[in-house]
Amino acid sequence: MFCPIPDxxxxxxxxxxxxxxxxxxxxxxxxLVTNAGIADAYFIIARTDLDKPLHESLSIFYVEANTPGIKFGKKTQMIGWKASHHAEIVLDNVPVPVENLIGQEGEAAKLLMLLPEVAIGLAASYVGLARAAYEYALNYAKQRISWGRPIIEHQAVALKLAQMMIDTQAARLMVWDAALTSEISPQLAATVKAPAAKTFAVDVAIKNAQTAVEILGGYGVTKESLAGKFLADATIGYSCDFTREILRLGMVNFLS
Ligand SMILES: Cc1cc2nc3c(=O)[nH]c(=O)nc-3n(C[C@H](O)[C@H](O)[C@H](O)COP(=O)(O)OP(=O)(O)OC[C@H]3O[C@@H](n4cnc5c(N)ncnc54)[C@H](O)[C@@H]3O)c2cc1C
Structure with missing residues (x-):
């Protein structure tokens, strides 16, 4: 989105x-706009000059929900995150007072490069999901008996659990590092460390949820178990905010 493409x-x-x-x-x-139709106000990114390249023409506006011309679609049904609300926003000649422009015209990219909080928050929630999938599988593996012993005593299962723990801890440390960096250098956090933590934590959550489905065997594919819910919720993280590819391509511009 913010790559400096001249076209x-x-x-x-x-x-x-x-x-x-x-x-x-x-x-x-x-x-998929989060809380569209529920929130009292929105930060809307729009282009204030369609002749300029994207990264130079994006501006952020504070728009109140009851402004004339703003319409919301019906709730989008997703594969997971059932408790959340997402819908389309249509802007049809919506008048927004000039004082509701955040910063200057064309400054959206610059401002967002100083705001790592969204990515850090998402990364933290995906560490939580990765941990939940791990603990759920661990608990099951201690109780489920196969071939006369708890399945955690089968090395094939034990190794999977150890990997889930290692990956979760690595993701957790990346989130802490990004959060700490945001206090010292918001730009480094927003451009590299927070997106790195978010994309890694989502990958770990997806992997752990998938491994939990495996460790639970047949029970893992039933709706009674939580493993399928973990997998669906984790998969949504892939495209929530920015996708894995876009985050990684965006980071490349700031690697040193
Ligand atoms: C839970 C959730 C909440 C969201 N909340 C909001 C919100 O509040 N506000 C909002 O505006 N949007 C929101 N979104 C939308 C979200 O920002 C987009 O879905 C996301 O940025 C991906 O864009 P897209 O769906 O258009 O995918 P596309 O851009 O169509 O991408 C499709 C695929 O192509 C890949 N791809 C696309 N372009 C490139 C490229 N240049 N190089 C390499 N690969 C590429 C992508 O990585 C992806 O795999 C939300 C999405 C989710 C899932």
């Missing part, structure tokens, strides 16, 4: 055109 025709299309004391916003946002 102005590429990327986000939502526009904000200044008319006197207001910007007029037009466009459609993903059907």
């Amino acid at each position: 102005s025709s590429i990327g986000l299309k939502t526009s904000a055109v200044r008319e006197g004391n207001v910007y007029i916003l037009n466009g459609t946002k993903s059907s």
Whole structure:
């Protein structure tokens, strides 16, 4: 999204055109906008100059939910995260006061490069999911008897559990490192450490959930067990916020 591609025709299309004391916003946002239709206000990213490249023309606006012209779609059904709410936002000539522009025109990319909190929060929640899948499988492996012994005593199962613990701890340390860095250098945290922690924690959560399904054997594929829910919830992390590929490609610009 923020890669410095010179072609102005590429990327986000939502526009904000200044008319006197207001910007007029037009466009459609993903059907996955978190809390769309529930929240009282939204931070909307729009382009204030469609002739400039994306990274130079993005601006952030604070938009109240009751502004005329803003419409919300129905709740999007997802494979997991059942307790959350996501929907589309349609902006049809939405007037936003000029004072609701955050920072200056074209500064969205610059501002977001100083805000690692979203990625760190997501990474932390995925460490929690990775831990839950690990503990669930560990507990099951201690109780389930096969060939006369708890399955944790079969090396094939024990090795999987050890790997789940190792990966979870590594993800946890990355989150702590990103959080600590955000206090010292928000830019380093936002551009490298937080996205690294988020993408790694999601991968660990997906892997642990998949391994939990395996360790639970047949029970793992029943709706009665929690393993399938862990896997569905973990998989959503792949595209939540930014995808694994986009996060990694974005980081490359800031590696030293
Ligand atoms: C739970 C959840 C909450 C969300 N909340 C919000 C929200 O609050 N607000 C909001 O605006 N959006 C939100 N989203 C949308 C989210 O930001 C997008 O789904 C995400 O950025 C991926 O974009 P896309 O779906 O258009 O995928 P696409 O861009 O179509 O990508 C499809 C595939 O192609 C790959 N790909 C695409 N472009 C490239 C490239 N240049 N190089 C390499 N690979 C590429 C991707 O990695 C992916 O694998 C949310 C999504 C989820 C799942």
